[in-house]
Amino acid sequence: MLRPTSTLAGLSRLWLALLLMPLLWALPSTAVHAAQFKGDDLYELPAGQTISEDLFVAGRSLVISGIVDGDLFAAGQTIRIDGVVTGHVFAAGEIVLLTGEVQGDLYAAGETVIVEGTVAEDLRVAGGGNEMSVEIADMFQNEEFTLDPVMRFRMTDSGKGVVVSPDARIGGDTLAAGMDISLAGQFGSDVHAAGANVFLIDTASVSGDFRGEAGSDLAVGGRIAGDSVIxxxxx
Structure with a gap:
């Protein structure tokens, strides 16, 4: 069944973690153990490289292709995760793209959030011009906005909001909020989507309950094993 208290706790955890990132960054390195802090205009963790601790990273363009053996905290204009994170991910930016694997929860906020990979536990996403994405963008307002080739390809048909592709696999509960929400993947538990337009695509499979709330258009397809409230x- 849907758990409203879990939903509220999930959103609170997302905003709290993102707000704490600048404070943690300011701490002396001796005050924080088992964590790496990176602040580069363009940051990439290459495929084949492993960071065996939590990673805090901020920059204009962030690419995580390697393995983060811990939690990942990321803030930037564009964030692409096509590697593996063994813990939780907290990401905020204009565009957030997951094509890799998150073995914990994924908390993401941005103008556009695209999930094409695997989230083993809960998915909490907000997309479509929210205040947090605007604040993150302002941090880099003097920088030229560019997209790497992979990000540019994914953005061709995507607008503002949340997209969970047919290849996506979500193991736990899903909470999606924003402008346009398109859900086409495999969801292992309950799904709650609230936005201006909400679409549960025919390829979607929901193993739990589905709750959809839309200010304008709402279309429900796919397979829903539990109850449906629209x-x-x-x-």
Whole structure:
């Protein structure tokens, strides 16, 4: 069944973690153990490289292709994760793209959030012009906005909001909020989506309950094993 208290706790944890990032960054290195702090305009963790501790990283363009054996905290204009994170991920930026694997929870906020990979536990995403993405963008307002080739390809058909692709696999509960929300993947538990437009695509499979709330358009397809509750002006 859907757990509202878990939903609220998940959102609170996301915003708290992101707000604490600048404070943690300012601590002396001797005050923080088992963590790496990176602040580069362009940061990449290459494939084949492993960081065996938590990683805090901020920059204009962030690419995580290697392995983070711990939690990942990322803030930037564009964030691409196509490697493996064994812990939780907290990401905030204009564009967040996951094509890799998160073995814990994924908390992501941005103008556009695209999930094409695997999240073993819960997914908490907010997309579509939220205040946090605007604040993150302001941090880099004097920098030229560029997309790496992979990000540019993914953004061709994506607007503002949240996209969970047919290849995505979510093991736990899903909470998605934003402008346009498109859910087409495999969801291992309950799904709660709230936005201006909400679409549960035919390829989607929800193993638990589905709750959709839309201010405008709402379309429900795919397979829902549990109960379904939908709210929109259409119904």
């Amino acid at each position: 709210k929109s002006p259409q119904f």
